Amino acid sequence: MTAAQVTSILPDGDVSMCNPQMDADERVIVSLGYKQEFKREFSLWTTFCVSFSVLGLLPSFASTLWYGMGYAGTAGMVWGWIIAMLFIQCIAMSMAELCSSMPTSGGLYYAAAVLAPPGYGPFAAWFTGWSNWIGQVMGAPSVNYSTAAMILAAASINSSTYVPTHYQTFLLTTLLMLMHAIISSMPTKWIAVFSSYGSIFNVIALIIVLITIPAATTNSPKLSPSAQVWGTIYHGTSYPDGVAVLMSFVSVIWTMSGYDSPFHLSEECSNANLAAPRAIVLTSAIGGVLGWFLQLIIAYTVTDIRAVLDSDLGQPFASYLLQVLPPQTATAILSLTIIAGFSMGQGCMVSASRVTYAYARDDVLPLSRLWKLVNPHTHTPVNAVWLNCFIGVLSCLLILAGDLAIGALFSIGAIAAFVAFATPIAIRVFVVRDEVFRAGPWHLGRRWSRFVGGCGVGFVMLMIPVLCLPSRTMGKGGLSAQTMNWTCVVYAGPMLAITIWYIVDARKWFTGPKVNVEHHMLGREGNVVIGVERKDGEGEGGGGGEEG
Template sequence: MSAGESHKTPLKGSVYTDISHDPVTSILPEGDVPYTDHAMDADERVIVALGYKQEFKREFSLWTTFCVSFSVLGLLPSFASTMYYGMGYAGTAGMVWGWLIAMFFIQCVAMSMAELCSAMPTSGGLYYAAAVLAPPKYGPFAAWITGWSNWIGQITAAPSVDYSLAAMILAAASMQNPDYVPTNWQVYLLTTFIMIIHTAISCMSTRWVARVNSWGSTFNMLALIITIIAIPAGTSNEPRFSSSKEVWGTITNLTDFPNGVAILMTFVGVIWTMSGYDSPFHLSEECSNANIASPRAIVLTSGVGGLMGWFLQLVVAYTVTDINAVMNSDLGQPWASYLLQVMPYKTALALLSLTIISGFSMGQGCMVAASRVTYAYARDDCFPLSKYWKMVNPYTQTPVNSVILNGVMGILMCLLILAGDTAIGALFSIGGIAQFVAFAIPIATRVFFVGHRFRKGPWHLGPFGPYIGGMGVAFVLLMVPVLCLPSVTGSNLTPDLMNWTCLVWGAPMVMVTIWWVVDAHKWFTGPKVNVEHAIHAVSTTAIIDSVGADEDAGQEPEDDASIKAPSTK
């Protein structure tokens, strides 16, 4: 699609198309243009140019989109849920250095994703980008693998968050009554109850979903700031803080691997915590000024989240006194154990309560983002019974069926709670590995196969895009095997200590790959265009496109002709 202003020449019986929009990279064939019989605003022109009808109300702004993604990030509850992977693998040095190193490369991935989002602001997100950017013969397969990996990561997010939330609630009950020891069944039933509430809220209209997530994200940020200030101010330890030499230089390696590998293993917590910044991509069809606001929300989420998350790491690293006691407490929740170790009882309970409320908001954001991904893939018939999951509720104008599907699947996945901590813990690693593999495929294609032929949107990285993307892809390739490592080896490795990520994520991916080879390659062709466009016969269509606008946007004009007539069957 060329960018520029459209000019209409009155012709009797004509159907006119206004495609004046910022550049997009579309699934539509070269020279093909969509058409419609009504005037379109800038956002609708962009989504139509990508081959889709405008089906949602655009009631998300930059701020509310950021609020959803920041809620999905949920720094405080995410850190509370993954302390075992940071402090528990390499101690305080692993926490502070691991976060810094990982965040540099995660920022590379986030910025490259934002560049793709600006060029292709659609709910399909990375799946759509993989299909468009891959070589023609491999586009459908790239979309298939990207889509399934991303979907697996998305649908495990809310269950893992809600499981952690239930564990924190019951840990608070144990703090009140030391004789109470939660059972796995109680954790499962509470998790299910929370999942049902999140499903109900996510079925509401876009305006109310945006409002609920705005409130939750605001509370999330306030709770995080309060916690970062309250811990160093209220710690009851003597001495109050550990020395910088101990914090930055002492690696408490609690794994069977060398120190360097142990630090790499701490990245699991960082990756899982920071895997929610793709949410603006999936909400872009509900966001106004999407090809600018959505990529900005991605970068804002990763940048603000990375900085504030590191501050939280520092606060905990400087105040913790006994790492083994935190990891092995009878409470069964390291964050609650840590708070009791460094704070007076009432203050610890108050901060745990803030974390619980923030966790509820985080789970809600995860449910919303996952439902949009399910809808987008069902729209392209990726799933069995897709015709039901891609339906948009006429009253709420949201994908209610997709929300309910994700809620039911999340409740079923939480049955892993009954198999023990290691089994349910696999959901955390799955979320990290599945999401980052999906992030890396379209970025790698853009860097190594498309290169400078990639058509940038209004938000882009300029000449640095391929280099930044390359660093992000290299990081993902390094981390995929690391995310599958157990913390112990040899005779210490037992089934209950095994890292089951390779099986729980790898098995479904092997199955969908076999499905592709056996059957899906016959009918799955990638994103399905659902808007009328030029390859369909029309009465008369005149489209006069300004080539100069392409030059102004820094793009090479695709056609010397200033008048493009659509082809007909």
């Protein structure tokens, strides 16, 4: 690691305003307006590990199998994943470019404030931040709910008389939340080590599953014909086939929504403006390829989609395993998925706590003075961790109201994350001139930056209404409370309230990200900080600058 790599986003005058005793990473964060408060004990590898743990391919796939398989069957799974991943990779690369330029734990929220048109920075930050916060805070509860459901499904497999209750699911989910909060309150180095082992286990478990299922399947023949897998649409919805395939993207989007974690960990990462964007791109790319392999295995081995979806176990992945594997092998695979799910929930808790800390640091949240404190012993935002845990446990009370209520709440995760991802990218692509945005050492170059970002934003605009479609068309009986998709209500409702809050009150005191050192680097007049003209040719280059 060299100082030139880390500080290449700074013009010559900026570096001299920093304390010469600062290391390269601290110079970068000071140039963005913040003092160094965390220990930089995350490397590229450990940052990637946290991100990949949040991604949690195996448990995420198990949790969303109903969407990927239930809407369009095997053809939707194999084709849908490829198509969606191409656009998701565009979003990831555009996000990495922003991260390299502005490696702060505020992430997308900070970038939106800096890049927005003059006077609109505070609202852009407010809207992006709250959308991202909603998606982040609901991450750990939704993952832990799915993990708890798999644990109880495993118990049902081994005891024909046992039927899990909502109360038991709630208690088990709460226990998982408390365990993750305790781990997330530890020193950064310990969290990094735990994340490393968790990520390694996730990869090993995924490889075991990819090998075991086709090798141990009881099907005869073991694999379905390719023409059937790639060419047959399962009509799990009354929409046209094309719309059904788009609806199956929900599985991909929910699974691939954790690659922003390195952005939020960038203040704890060494060589952040290279390591963090590389971790973003690696997470999305490796996760996309391995996830598609898993989709292929499931698509080629499933024999009865309807039986998988309608099983009494209440967990489609467990039903699928029992359909294609001997009971003991199915239980072993499910156990690996449960452990991977625990690691994924831990990654979600860590990432969400850093987002909460970043927003509290800027006084966005009520009682921010409490949530922005960094524990002097662990050097981690412990108060933010336990705030998220408390909110998560409260949200899990909806488990007691039944599957519809809990599903409606957790379905906001995908759309909330997508909106937060796309907002600063859209500003960068469609509003900001190249003279305002100074690229970091990892960049796409002028030629590809707008094209790649535009593709990603266009995909988000297409998918937002698709994510709000009910599973079936209205038909003769119309929609009921049991059949409508509540995503638009449970996401748009809070966001509307937050927007009204800004218009009525918050705009009087919220000015965007609050810097805590004197020097500023990026931005526009009327927003957070003052822009600096870029030298001619700076930021140009091809294929990710340092090749993330």
